[in-house]
Amino acid sequence: MPEALVIAGSYEGGLHGWTFDNDNYELKFSFAAHQGCIRCVATNSHVEDAQPLLLTGGDDEVIRAFSLSTFRQLGELSKHAGTVTDLCFCGSKHFASASADGTILLWRLKEWTCVHVLGGHDKPVHSVDAHPSGRMLLSTGADRTLRLWDLVEGRGAHITRTKGEASKVCWNGPATSYLLILGARVEVLDVETSTAEFDIDVGARVLDACFLSGTDFVATADGAGCISVWSAQGCVWRRSRRGGGRVKALAGLRVGPCDKCASLDAWAASFRLVAAASSGACEAWAPAGPADDLDDED
Missing domain, CATH: 2.130.10.10 (YVTN repeat-like/Quinoprotein amine dehydrogenase)
Structure with a gap:
């Protein structure tokens, strides 16, 4: 690699x-x-x-x-x-x-x-x-x-x-769809029909979003401090960032051999989700394990 x-x-x-x-x-x-x-x-x-x-x-x-x-x-x-x-x-x-x-x-x-x-x-x-x-x-x-x-x-x-x-437009890898960030929502639209494949209501202003390479998943960072991964069925993984400033940018970073991943766990084995924060820190996340940590908050 x-x-x-x-x-x-x-x-x-x-x-x-x-x-x-x-x-x-x-x-x-x-x-x-x-x-x-x-x-x-x-x-x-x-x-x-x-x-x-x-x-x-x-x-x-x-x-x-x-x-x-x-x-x-x-x-x-x-x-x-x-x-x-x-x-x-x-x-x-x-x-x-x-x-x-x-x-x-x-x-x-x-x-x-x-x-x-x-x-x-x-x-x-x-x-x-x-x-x-x-x-x-x-x-x-x-x-x-x-x-x-x-x-x-x-x-x-x-x-x-x-x-x-x-605030953002982005193609997916095979260019069969693209996403738009619209305030607190992310729309994923089909190229051929211009219809929404899925419409994500994040619940807070979306600061950045990206497709996860080789999958149908979309990752978002929002103003409430959460990093989330979504499918057409809804949120499949979410983590609450406690401090460290707002995330200003998200990107997938390949660290392993997998090209096309059948599951989010498979993606996390070969990629990291990198977040650049307003505090000056860069964080790397492996979106695997329990789907949601928000219920664990005090």
Whole structure:
């Protein structure tokens, strides 16, 4: 297995990376990368045979690129006129950046040049996620729209009104469905029919959510301090975090050989659910064992 790496940005502009082995963290790098808060990070670790890259964006309106082999900066890009709110790689040759200025920029990695300006959102763009093919992109914004973009032509392909302001959009692994965070709810929608596969009422504001790789499960972190895992039938695992600040980001980290997992226990044997908290801590959870610890609280 390749070395597992956890990367997080801070409110102060610091960029930090830890190797993760046998449920232990070891600091790999830590340095100042931005002036002001880092809002987003993205890697191309999912792209086969690609030079390992890390992108960061933040309140200083700048995108910075780093090598994950040397941890040195490769350059910086400045074209947005607002906070860089999200980043994602689009296949092996491009990446997209979203901004509070209402635009999405498509960049070519080879020359580090902007090849398309995707304008359509009339308010800040909150989230972008590229289809695994790298040919399409989903975006959500403060204008309460979900937009599908054709990255080959560099134009909008479809617009849907959301039921509220969606703070995040995310494809599942095979791109058969996608999720939207809508306040205290998470919707999982079928790509072909645009109908809800399941609608999760978390009960508190959802701070982040993600699909668990190789499964049909969705993980959430909420403002009440809970980390939960959900299926179409409801909550299947939940833990209450006692202190440590709010969770700002969730991600699955592969630590074992399993690709497709038939159960949550099988997923927990090969993956960890990593949570980055506002306190500055990174936590690793194995969502296995008793389904719910809330009944054990005093």
